[in-house]
Structures are given as C-alpha cells and as structure tokens.
Amino acid sequence: MIEKTGYTTGQAIKSELYCIGEAIGNTLELNNEFLGRYCSDTVNVALSMLTSEQDRAGAIDGCIGEGREAGYEGINGDSILLSVGEIEVQFEGEPEEYFEEPENWAINGDLAYYPMIGAYFSVDIEQLRENVNDILSEKQ
Numbered sequence: 001m002i003e004k005t006g007y008t009t010g011q012a013i014k015s016e017l018y019c020i021g022e023a024i025g026n027t028l029e030l031n032n033e034f035l036g037r038y039c040s041d042t043v044n045v046a047l048s049m050l051t052s053e054q055d056r057a058g059a060i061d062g063c064i065g066e067g068r069e070a071g072y073e074g075i076n077g078d079s080i081l082l083s084v085g086e087i088e089v090q091f092e093g094e095p096e097e098y099f100e101e102p103e104n105w106a107i108n109g110d111l112a113y114y115p116m117i118g119a120y121f122s123v124d125i126e127q128l129r130e131n132v133n134d135i136l137s138e139k140q
Contacts, residue, residue, distance in 0.1 A: 017067035025057030070118035078125035
C-alpha cells in the first residue's frame with residue numbers, strides 16, 4: 001500500500017482556525033454588531049465597557065485560546081463563535097497530487113472547497129476583564 005502524502009483536511013482546518021484567530025481584533029473589527037452577534041454574553045459585556053475598537057482589540061489580545069472546528073451550536077461559556085461556511089484552497093497541479101484525499105474536497109478548476117460550519121474560540125475572561133480594567137484606569 002502506498003502511503004499518501006499531501007494537504008489534508010486537518011491541515012486546512014488548523015490553518016483556517018489560526019487565520020481567523022489572528023483576524024479577531026485586527027481585520028475583524030470588534031464593533032458593537034460583532035460583539036452582539038459572535039461573542040458570548042460575558043465577552044460582550046466585558047468588551048462593551050470600552051468604546052474604542054482599538055481598545056477592545058488591545059484588551060482581547062492574548063486572551064483568545066486555540067480555536068476548534070464548531071458545528072451547529074450556540075455561543076456558550078466565555079467564547080467567540082464565528083460562522084465559516086467553507087474553506088477555500090487554491091492549488092497547482094492535479095488534485096490527486098496536491099491533496100491527501102481529494103475526494104473530501106469539492107474541486108472546481110484550481111480551487112478546492114471543504115465545508116466548515118464554524119470556528120469556536122474560548123476566551124480567558126478573567127484576563128480580559130483585567131485588561132479592560134487596566135485600559136479604563138489609564139483613561140481616567
């Protein structure tokens with residue numbers, strides 16, 4: 001039996017989770033709509049104490065845990081839950097040469113798609129509250 005090597009769905013998910021985690025507070029703005037839609041009540045309340053998206057980004061920096069793939073679940077605990085839909089990967093060559101299991105991907109030309117419902121990130125709420133309080137203290 002030939003051992004398969006290539007890009008796996010696990011690698012794609014891990015990469016997607018990393019990129020989304022890095023985007024929170026950077027390219028994903030922490031505006032009121034984001035807080036209300038994607039953050040648990042505890043995270044929303046803590047970040048809502050700050051009015052500036054820049055301050056919110058500073059407060060949450062270092063408080064987000066490693067992400068995991070999420071299904072159809074509600075926001076619970078101290079967390080951020082984002083909908084994803086699918087992972088898109090552009091590749092060169094034949095799918096059989098690039099992917100470990102090309103049958104797991106929907107392939108259209110040089111693009112491949114893998115379904116991913118959501119991304120769940122736990123938040124260290126104690127650290128977040130401490131960071132928020134520090135920022136509020138600096139502003140007084």
